[in-house]
Amino acid sequence: MKKHILTLTTTALLAFGITHAKADGEVVVYHWFEYMPQELIEKFTAETGIEVVMDTFDSNEAMLASLKAGGIGTYDVSVPGDYMVKIMANEGLLDTIADGELENKANIQTQWLDAGFDPGRQHSIPYQWGTTSFSVNRDDYTGDISTTDILFNPPEELSGKINMLDSQGEVMAMAAMHMGMEQCSNDRKKLQALNDMLEEAKTHWASFNSDTAKEVLVSGDASVGMIYSGFSAKGREEGANIEYAFPTQGFVAWMDNVVLLKDAPNRENALVFMDFLLEPENAAAVTNYARYAAGVDGVSDMLDEELRTLPEGNPPASAGPATFIEVCDEQTQAVYDQIWTNVKK
Amino acid sequence: MAGLSVKLDVRSYSGFKAVTFLCLIILYAPLLVVTIYSFNASNSIASWDGFSVHWYVDVFTGPESAKFKRAAWNSFAIALIAATVSTMIATLAATGMIRAGKFKLRTLSFGLISLPLMVPEIVTAVATLIFFNAIGFERGFATIIFAHIAFCIPFAYLPIAARMQGIDETVEQAALDLYATRQQVFTRILLPLMTPGIISGFLLAFIVSLDDFIITNFVKGAGVETLPTAIFGAVKQGIKPNIMAISTLLLSVSVVMVTISYFVSKTDKTT
């Protein structure tokens, strides 16, 4: 009996796959490393008959470079962060999803439906979101950590034991919050002050590294580390006595999104893939794997128990605002690039 | 007897042996760490939670085993093809550079051969991608092989050329005087004398190809993974013991191959 049901379901699923116009074949996904569980990919193929061809990148900017160097037209979907969605849209690298093309679009949580980086969700759907701040090893430092001073004007015992993310956008955004200024400023005095503050702060930093942001905290090589929320949670689960800080000045929020690329060779399949990821069950599978949050309704019941009470995911009342990284215009950005060079020269 | 001891004495330098062992210790110490931590029950490199072969099981049966197996095959196929082709090209080029007299384009040819060494990899990666794109060459297995062949050439060339420069030409001249054809001189005399240089060149080309991440990552196209690209992805979130296990297995494979080749060369008296 069980066997029969299985056969029936499979046939039904296959039939379902066929009714989708041109739904078999493949979908070419340009994704972050290690960001989608293998089981979920297999589930997608089993349900739709569409093979997932995966290619990976290690930073938003690397993906953009690869697409601009001729990658566009070979991929169907990609997974840029919030600000990069806007940049890619400005560059004309994204296709528009017409109304009604995504059956599950209604599953997107209302607060993410009209995101600043993609008003009306014309090109993208939410994948995962989280925050970026810093974590402190509580064995090394017991004082107050709810301030960006820990990074930019640290107490003496933490000086020389700080790892920063090697990511201009995130460091600059945190620095702007620390200075209480806007992210894309044109005020020369403020910019000069920002530059001077960072050059001075750098003398307290031990290293810049994004990939080992968690490792250096777990191993004890660093006492303070700028880090993504989910990364910090994993580090804590690995036994490090670290606390994720929610500074009163604010912290960085981010969201990765699945976008439909221009000239997608398998546009139909790409939409099927996006619909699949908007199913609460599947979004929950990603969240359970990646330890961030889905932007989809109906996920919470399917999450691992510890994810619901994660300290990294539940800011205290004292926490400052969570802010997305802003996209500056070319002239403003040039100054920020120059500041970054001054920091790293 | 006395002559022999003098000969040995002339050859050996006190301290060189010690340096060699120091060299091997430096080379293998980090690998010892890799091997030990591949048996770590914990998830992290930073702490030791007891002995476990769990990660080896994971390599073969885990959700990513298929991906890593395919990546390993791709890497070896690419490294083997790229190293073989580039060694052949480099051997011919070395003969042309060192055994074919002076000519106008010699310095230029030398510049061309060393060019892949001098352009930073990321630049080669972006430029090659733009180039493949411009001529409408679809990214995939073939693009990786072509790119690898090109940047392996100087690594194969330099040891081969260094060897060839040291080979005395009188033997070849003698053979030519005895009416051997140039081809015979090349295959029967020059190539055998060149063997250590060619092996060195091939090995360098092989490990350069096996290790390359930057260029591969740009020109590979969707769906084709090599070990470095697969490992790079997995390591992004901290080195997990399954990567250590894969590395240890790779080490074991290479050790086994070396052992086999040792015994083969031992029984084969003709070489």
Place this chain on the structure above:
Amino acid sequence: MAISAPDGEPAVSNTYHKSRTWLLLPSWVVLGALSLVPAILMLVYSFLTKEFRGGVIWEFSLAAYDQFFFDRGLFGDDSPTLDWTYIAIFWRSFWQAGAATLLSLAIGFPTAYFIATRPVQTRAIWVFLITIPYWVNLLIRTVSMKFLLRDEGPLNLSLMAVGLIDSPLQIVNTNLAVQLGLFYSYLPFMVLPIYAAVERYDFSLSEAAADLYASKWVTLHRILLPVTKPGVIAGCILVFVPSLGSFLAPDLLGGAKNYMIGSLIEEQFKGNAGNWPFGAAASMILLTIVLVILIAFARQQSRLERGRV
């Protein structure tokens, strides 16, 4: 060693001069298409206008070179002064790569010599012993190296246990760590060419020297080194040049606090800066410097060859 030509021409052998074109053709074709064309493309790009966030606009511009050599202040409108920022980055990289090369030579030459003087049957084994570690991915090796060198890592712990030091040596995130990392990354590139050269060294030369009461170190300096020079130079090039452009060791072991050439250029293509013409210009400047050094080397070599006749 070389045969002197009667008319005093340089003693470059020309056994195969008739097939020269065919011998060199494969390398010309492959490198021409996959190395020269991309390099020319980058040369062209370095003179184009940058497109915001990656890419180029096909309009001639010297902005990339201007940015490299001139400082116009934070906001780009001060009067230009010579900018030491990028020159310092280049200098630092050359210095690090040079130190790593010397370190490799100091360890690599004795090792190569030792291997080349083993019995014929075991030489291959030694050669493989040197290359086996390189079957493990560079990233993994570099991370393991970092683990070894950490403040509480095995190296410091054992040195403290032996009593050589009282407190941990801070190695990670220093220049020394970068040099060690580069040295470790490229060591076989030094050993193998030297091995190939020493392997065919005629030891009767050393014996003759010994008969004439030359000390062994004099023999090493006056005979062995000059004879094996092509191998030594090849090894130095193979270590020095890749070290210049590498960024894994500087990033992981040096803490990425200061740009090296490799990371500076990488940032232009894969990072936030997205300034392709500047990345291309920095590459071209690097390429020019290295090319000048190499060609000077090659020139000097052929002058030496000529002088030996």
